[in-house]
Amino acid sequence: xxxxxxxxxPVAPSLGATSLSAAVLSIVLMGDALIYVVLPVSAEVFGxxxxxxxxxxxxxxxxxxxxxxxxxxxxxxxxxxxxxxxACIGGASSTVMYWMFDGGWALLFARLLWGMSFAALxxxxxxxxxxxRRRAGTRVGLSRxxxxxxxxxxxxxxxxxxxxxxxxxxxxxxxxASFIALPFALALPKEKTEPAQGKTQWLPKPHLLxxxxxxxxxxxxxVFAMTITLILADLVSLEAAILGGGIVLSLxxxxxxxxxxxxxxxxxxxGTEKSLFASTVLTALGLAAIALGHVYIGAGAVIxxxxxxxxxxxxxxxxxxSADQVMHRMAVMMTWRDFGAALGPLLSGxxxxxxxxxxIYSALVAILTIAxxxxxxxxxxx
Numbered sequence: 480x481x482x483x484x485x486x487x488x489p490v491a492p493s494l495g496a497t498s499l500s501a502a503v504l505s506i507v508l509m510g511d512a513l514i515y516v517v518l519p520v521s522a523e524v525f526g527x528x529x530x531x532x533x534x535x536x537x538x539x540x541x542x543x544x545x546x547x548x549x550x551x552x553x554x555x556x557x558x559x560x561x562x563x564x565x566a567c568i569g570g571a572s573s574t575v576m577y578w579m580f581d582g583g584w585a586l587l588f589a590r591l592l593w594g595m596s597f598a599a600l601x602x603x604x605x606x607x608x609x610x611x612r613r614r615a616g617t618r619v620g621l622s623r624x625x626x627x628x629x630x631x632x633x634x635x636x637x638x639x640x641x642x643x644x645x646x647x648x649x650x651x652x653x654x655x656a657s658f659i660a661l662p663f664a665l666a667l668p669k670e671k672t673e674p675a676q677g678k679t680q681w682l683p684k685p686h687l688l689x690x691x692x693x694x695x696x697x698x699x700x701x702v703f704a705m706t707i708t709l710i711l712a713d714l715v716s717l718e719a720a721i722l723g724g725g726i727v728l729s730l731x732x733x734x735x736x737x738x739x740x741x742x743x744x745x746x747x748x749x750g751t752e753k754s755l756f757a758s759t760v761l762t763a764l765g766l767a768a769i770a771l772g773h774v775y776i777g778a779g780a781v782i783x784x785x786x787x788x789x790x791x792x793x794x795x796x797x798x799x800x801s802a803d804q805v806m807h808r809m810a811v812m813m814t815w816r817d818f819g820a821a822l823g824p825l826l827s828g829x830x831x832x833x834x835x836x837x838x839i840y841s842a843l844v845a846i847l848t849i850a851x852x853x854x855x856x857x858x859x860x861x
Contacts, residue, residue: 494618494621496607496610496667496668497604497607497608497610497618497621497622498621498622498625499607499663499664499666499667500563500600500603500604500607500608500622500663500664500667501604501608501621501622501623501624501625501626502625502660502663503563503567503600503604503660503663503664504597504600504601504604504626504629505625505626505627505628505629505630505660506629506656506657506659506660506663507566507567507570507571507574507596507600507629507657507660508570508597508626508629508630508633509574509629509630509632509633509637509653509656509657510570510571510573510574510577510593510633510650510653510654510657511539511574511593511597512629512630512633512634512637513633513634513637513638513641513649513650513653514535514536514577514650515536516634516638516641517638517641517646517649517650518532518535518536518646519532519536521641521646524645524646524647525577525581525582525586525646525647526581526582526583527582527583527586528583531583531586534583534587535583535586535587535590536590537821538587538590538591538594539590539591539593539594539597540594540817540820540821541594541821542590542591542594542595542598543594543595543597543598543813543814543817544814544817544818544821546594546595546598547598547602547810547811547813547814547817548683548807548810548811548814550562550595550598550599550602550810551602551806551807551809551810552807554599554602554603554606554806555806555807558669558670559603559606559607559667559670560664560667560668560669560670562599562602562603563599563600563603563664563667564661564664564665564667565599566595566596566597566599566600566603567596567600567660567661567663567664568658568661569592569593569595569596569599570592570593570596570597570600570657570660571654571657571658571660571661572592572654573589573590573592573593573596573654574593574650574653574654574657575650575651575654575655576588576589576592576654577589577647577650577654578647578648578650578651578654598813601813602806602809602810602813604622604626605619605622605793605809606805606806606809607622607667608621608622608793609793609794609796609797609805609809612797612798613747614747615743615746615747615751615793615794615797615798616742616743616744616745616746616747616751616754616790616791616794617740617743617744617746617747618743619739619743619789619790619791619793619794620739620740620741620742620743620744620790621740621743623735623736623739623740623743623786623789623790624735624736624737624739624740626735627732627733627735627736628736630732631732633653634729637649637653640652640653683810683811683814684811685811685815686808686811687850687853687854688792688795688796688799688812688854689811689812689814689815689816690815690850690853691759691850691851691853691854692792692812692813692815692816692819693815693816693818693819693850694819694846694847694849694850695759695762695785695788695816695819695847695850696815696816696817696818696819696820696823697819697820697822697823697843697846698762698766698819698823698843698846698847699762699781699785700785700816700819700820700823701819701820701821701822701823701824701827702823702824702826702827702839702840702843703766703769703778703781703843704731704823704824705823705824705827706827706831706836706839707727707778709831709836710769710774710836711727711774713836714774727778727782730782731782731785731786734782734783734785734786735786735789737786738782738783738786738787739786739787739789739790740790741787742754742758742786742787742788742789742790742791743787743790743791743794745787746790746791746794746795747794751791751794751795751798752795752798752854754787754791755788755791755792755795756851756854756855758784758787758788758791759784759788759847759850759851760784760851761780761783761784761787762780762781762784762785762788762847763784763843763844763847763848763851764777764780764784765777765778765779765780765781765782765783765784766781766840766843766844766847767840767841767844768780769781769836769840770836770837770838770840770841770844771837772837792812792816793809793812796808796809796812827839
């Protein structure tokens with residue numbers, strides 16, 4: 480579906496709203512960023528087993544897969560500003576719950592609350608960013624950059640707090656600090672609302688662009704994120720591999736802060752679809768380089784390409800769809816991206832013992848190539 484110029488966006492195309500909404504998500508993200516570092520090595524403090532650690536760290540992604548559609552429907556009906564405010568409160572509260580609760584089931588509730596809050600904030604930040612479709616790429620890139628600051632703070636100051644005062648206390652302090660985001664959410668402009676049309680689907684039917692994002696989520700957010708430390712362990716000592724893997728994954732956040740704005744800016748000037756194609760090709764070349772043994776060069780290409788894709792995907796959705804369809808289409812795209820990202824580690828666990836890393840990464844290159852080819856042949860152009 481192409482853009483309808485006579486269908487105005489329900490959100491005012493304000494750069495201030497783009498920045499404010501991104502700041503809300505950035506601040507509320509702190510607890511989620513820290514839990515991935517703290518929980519695996521402090522499971523006993525939280526009263527859970529290592530099995531529960533895996534469940535808790537993946538639960539937020541799985542709940543997003545089945546609730547994006549319903550959250551998009553509610554957001555369209557009741558308003559993007561209200562959804563941001565509610566999700567801000569829910570996300571900050573979930574971080575405080577990591578301090579309050581012990582045991583798997585109670586913490587699972589907190590993680591599910593976070594997953595739904597994150598889904599809502601993801602959609603609302605994108606809605607504010609793509610309201611001005613002529614500059615959608617630049618604004619999504621700016622939004623992605625702002626979102627990284629909270630995570631960086633959590634991974635530095637939050638980790639220090641955990642070491643000084645204990646992991647439980649660190650989440651109390653970060654959770655209370657997360658409520659600083661609430662005034663930013665309240666400062667967002669109000670918009671007109673109307674009842675959303677259509678039915679809510681748990682796993683909506685994908686378009687080809689959604690399948691491309693499924694492939695990127697599967698390859699990069701799933702398999703690459705899970706296997707990079709294992710790949711490095713074949714090249715250096717285990718201690719160096721753990722450190723190197725941590726550095727590579729932290730560089731993904733830095734990549735978002737630097738290359739998402741650049742990719743979005745190029746998309747606005749050269750065309751979002753052509754830029755998305757080029758960024759996906761760069762990502763595929765990076766995966767191919769890893770398959771051939773050039774791990775560091777390949778990882779760098781994957782980080783840069785994935786960061787640009789994060790800005791160009793939503794911008795492409797905004798360009799292709801009418802304003803009243805953008806929220807729904809972004810929800811579908813994010814659903815399939817998260818589905819791929821959740822499926823990647825799951826299948827990797829089965830295949831790693833039987834299939835070599837080069838073959839796995841060659842298969843990832845083939846998957847991305849097929850997804851790109853489908854885009855070209857379906858639309859008859861890049």
